[in-house]
Amino acid sequence: MDIKKHIPNFLTLLNLLSGCIAIVMVANLKFDMAFYFVALGIFFDFFDGYFARKFNVSGPLGVQLDSLADMVTSGVVPGFVMFCMLSFGEFSTNYFLPYLGFIITLGACYRLANFNIDTRQSDSFIGLPTPANCLFIMSLPLISNSFVATYINNQWVLLAITAVSAYVMNAEIPLFSLKIKDFSFQKYKLQIGFLIASITMVITLQFLAVPLIILTYVLLSVLNTVLAKK
Secondary structure (H helix, E strand, O other), X not given: OOHHHHHHHXXXXXXXXXXXXXXHHHHOOOHHHHHHHHHHHHHHHHHHHHHHHHXXXXXXXXXXXXXXXXXXXXXXXXXXXXXXXXXXXXXXXXXXXXXXXXXXXHHHHHHHHHHXXXXXXXXXXXXXXXXXXXXXHHHHHXXXXXXXXXXXXXXXXXXXXXXXXXHHHHOOOEEOOOXXXXXXXXXXXXXXXXXXXXXXXXXXXXHXXXXXXXXXXXXXXXXXXXXXXX
8 A cells, every 4th residue: 555645635634633623722712722733733734735746646635635624724713713702802792793703714615615726826826825814813812912912802803804804815816925946035035035024023023923924925915916017
C-alpha cells in the first residue's frame, strides 16, 4: 500500500479534529485554547495541500475533504465565537440576536463552495480566504488592549464585523498570493515585506496583531491592484 497518497487526507482529518476540539473549547469559553486549536487546524490545512502537490496525489476526494474540514474549523468555529460574544452585554437578554453571529458560518460555506468551482483562484485569491477570516474573528475576544477592547465588545460593532466578514469573504477583491516560489526579492518584495511586517506586529502586539495583519493584507491587496491597473 502506498502510504504517501494517504498523508494529505490524514492531515486534512487532523484539521477537522482540531476544529472539533476548538468547538468544545469555545463552548467552555476557553477562547485562547480555541484560537490555538484553530491555528493548528490551519497549519494542517496548509500542509495537506503542500504534500498533495509534492506527492502528486491530488484528487477529487482530497478537494471534498479539505472543504468539509475547513467548513468546521474556519466556518463553524468563528461563527460560534461570534455567537458567544453577542450573547454577552446588551444583547444578553435577547434570545435571537446572538444567532446572527452564524452569518459568518454561512458566508464561509458559500465562500468554500464557490472556491471549488472558481478557476481564477489557483495562484491567488478573490475575496478573503476562510482561514484568514477565521483568525480575525478568533482573535477578537483575546485582545487585551483596553482601548480597542472597549469598541470590539460593543454589540453593534460586533454585528457590523459579522456582516463585513461575510461580505469580504465573497467579495470580488483580488488578494495577492503569499506563496513564494523562489528567493527573488524583486519579484516577491510585496510578499516578503508583508511577512516581515506581520512577524514584527505579532512580536510587539500579540493577539492585537492578528486583525491588524488581516486588515493590512486586504488593504495592501487593494492598493496593489489599483497600482497594477495604472
